[in-house]
Amino acid sequence: MENQNLIKFLNQLLSNQFVMYVKLHRYHWFVQGRHFFALHALFEEMYKKIANDLDEVAERILMIDGKPLATMSKYLKEATVVEANADDKEDEIMDQLHADYMQLIAEIRDVGFKLADERSDEPTKDLLISLLGSYEKYVWMLSAYRAYK
Template identity: 45%
Template sequence: MAQQLNVKLNKQLANWNVLYTKLHNYHWYVKGNDFFVLHEKFEEYYGEAAGYIDEIAERLLSIGGQPIATMKEYLESASIEEANGVEQARNMVQNLTEDFKTVIKESKEVIELAEDDNDQPTADLFIGIRASLEKHVWMLSAYIA
């Protein structure tokens, strides 16, 4: 397994762990007119995040990598920020939209590295993640338009 792919996969693992926690924060603390819609949507997203966390870590292990597995490592490795705890509903949606765009961009890098390494299963995993996030970005952007 290429070292560069290991680093990129661990960065994605870190991003998804930060997103998982951020989505719980948003789920618990969203308020206002958008509460019912966003409370449910954030729960859906953190369920999706949990699945990606497991898939990415297991993929890393199956190709000879070592997944990072501590909060300290996640926060050091992630390219997205954790929630600050004071976001309003609209800011939560905007932040998630930007976070998803970041993960999409970085997923493209993983896909290219995996394909260069003839690792189609890893590329396929991230093609699926990317497609899901592109739809989320479209829907969240329409929601706050």
Template identity: 50%
Template sequence: MSSVTKDTRITNELNTILNTQLANWSLLGVKLHNYHWFVKGPHFFTLHEKFEELYNTAAEYVDEIAERLLAIGGKPAATMSEYLKLATIQEAAGENSAEQMVEALIADFKALVENMKSGIEIAGEIGDDPSADLLIGMRTEVEKQSWMLSAYLGK
């Protein structure tokens, strides 16, 4: 395989990973709004505020990822139907308890991190430090939020 073909394949893989992140963060933003609106129980005020913080972060990540894709010649997914096809996480389903909401977010964050690891590796292979840096920064924050949510659950 020629280096040009290999570089094109790797660049396409990075674009796919970034679009998966874009789709996941878009879907997660919707899920977090759902949780924000429907959380109930003794921890309502804490979680209501936390979910708002997280959906604002999700919106920032969507914009950063889409702009990075455009900067490297990619095409960001930009419709809900594309997001639903590309996403590796699930929409909010039915009524969940506050604890189930937090557990679902922890699972989603783990899935996001696994995808980020692949993106960081691929970006490194092609010398795309800005894309790697973007994903490393996001990974750092997601792992921190996952730890904090686990601590909230006492786990």
């Protein structure tokens, strides 16, 4: 299949999104500290956005004749984003999310765009551009938060 590399990339992105979805839920449930209310709400916004994003990516994989991954074991195997394993403190959570979103951005820019361009797959590139914009917004917000350390 000619678009196998693009499908593989999109499945990796999907895997990263699922790891982020679980991670954001964990942070939403366990965040503590003086910014609890704001962060609790922010993490809920983020996991709802990721839920929508991963559905879009899975559907795009199907549209280009691929098969989206659909098990946690496969997501964990293919993901480049690491799941949360500790009860991180507020600053650690924000640093980790900043790094995670930066990683997603870099992979979309460095790999995803090139693969979509090679296939002249404008709908996939459009999806990736949309994701990039929203992830860049979260990086901006997280950077602004982290400026007050």
